[in-house]
Amino acid sequence: MTLSSESRSLAVVTGTSTGIGAATARELARHGFHVLAGVRRDRDAEAIRAPGIEPVILDVTNPEHIAALTARVRADPQERPVRALVNNAAIQANVPIEAFGIDRWREMFEVNLFGQVAVTQALLPDLIAGKGRVVNISSVGGKVAMAAYGPYAATKFALEAVSDSLRRELSPFGVHVVVVEPGAVHTEMLGRAIAGAEESLAAMTPEQRSRYGRLVHAVNEQAISSTKSGLPAQVAATVIAKAITARKPRTRYTVGREAALLTLVRFLPDRVMDRILAAALRSHYPSSETPPVTPRVPKVYNA
Structure with missing residues (x-):
């Protein structure tokens, strides 16, 4: 895929309000794509809007939104083909399986899996016509299910x-x-995951x-x-752009040394x-037997 073809192409990225999604939208725009950047709120739309x-x-859980996106793609005034779909939208909560309400299980699967499938199904005719590329953003949690990561890992x-x-198939x-x-x-997902864990902790029975x-x-x-030793979202965006623009992409890319190691072990x-995994977690347990208040995330981790 050459730069000249990219400049005449559409790329769709879901979940671009913050973090990896926002960085990916900007990186693909720098590569010459016209990026349709999925956001859930008007204020996020204004924040991401750029040349x-x-x-x-x-x-991604709203069929009307997906239909509108598909209509926008097919009514493109320049008739540009869809060369890339980046399924990035996701939610996370680090909660033990017993304590994660079944309605929250369903919500997580709706966003992290069914929503991704729905967007992919809607755009597949266009991606096939344009010989495009589908990039699904998974996680190390898609390979290793650590304690309290069960719901999130299940979706990945x-x-x-x-x-x-x-x-x-394709x-x-x-x-x-x-x-x-x-x-x-470094993304805001960590803060949201911990906030979700706090809510779940408060809703647990004493037992x-x-x-x-x-x-x-x-x-x-x-x-x-x-x-603290994690990577900026831009590093992930660079890998995603490579996956889209490489002539012969690999089937999987890891981002960061931690991801590479966990996919091996x-x-x-x-x-x-x-x-x-138990040994890696041991030093983070509190010394007191009394369950403590879940710690807050410092602002430095929001991206």
């Missing part, structure tokens, strides 16, 4: 499976499907808090600690992996 970036209101494991099947038509697996990256309070604290402390025996 080469056209914000569109898009809640499922997205990885969908990506594998879709890649094999290969005969010249459409590449790529998975990008970021590790620790559940006695079981999981210290675990939730440790998981959130570990997340904050890992993010998953081949260890289960019990060995359990011990490694």
Whole structure:
């Protein structure tokens, strides 16, 4: 894919209000794409609007929004082909499986999986016509399910499976499907995940808090600690742009050393992996037996 073809092409990116999505929209615009940047609110639309970036209101769980996006693509005044779809929109909450309400399970799957599938289904005829590319943003959580990451990891494991099947289905038509697996990256998702954990902790029964309070604290402390050495969202955006513009893209790209390591250690025996993850979490547990208040995320982690 050459720069001249990019300058005549559309790229659709979901979840561009902040973090990796926003950085990806800007990076693709720098590569010459006209980016349709999905946001959920008008104020986010104005924040992302820039030369080469056209914000569109898009809640991936809203069929009317997806229909409007599809209509916009097919009514493009310059009749530009869709060369890329980046499925980035996602939510996260680090909560033990027992304490995560089934309605919240459904919401997480609606956003992180079903919404991605719905957008992909809607745009596939256009991507096939343009021999475009689908880039699904997964996570290290799509390879390794750590304690209290069960709901989020379940959606990402499922997205990885969908990506594998879709890649094999679309290969005969010249459409590449790529998975990008970021590790620790500076984004606002961490703050939202911890806020979700706080809400869940408050809603737990006393018995559940006695079981999981210290675990939730440790998981959130570990997340904050890992993010201190995490990468800026722009690094992930650069990898995503490479996945879109490379002549022969890999089927998977990791972002950061942590992601590369975790995708390798998953081949260890289960019990060995359990011990490694437990050891990594141990230093983040509070010394008191009383479940503590979940820590806040410093402002530095918002991007």
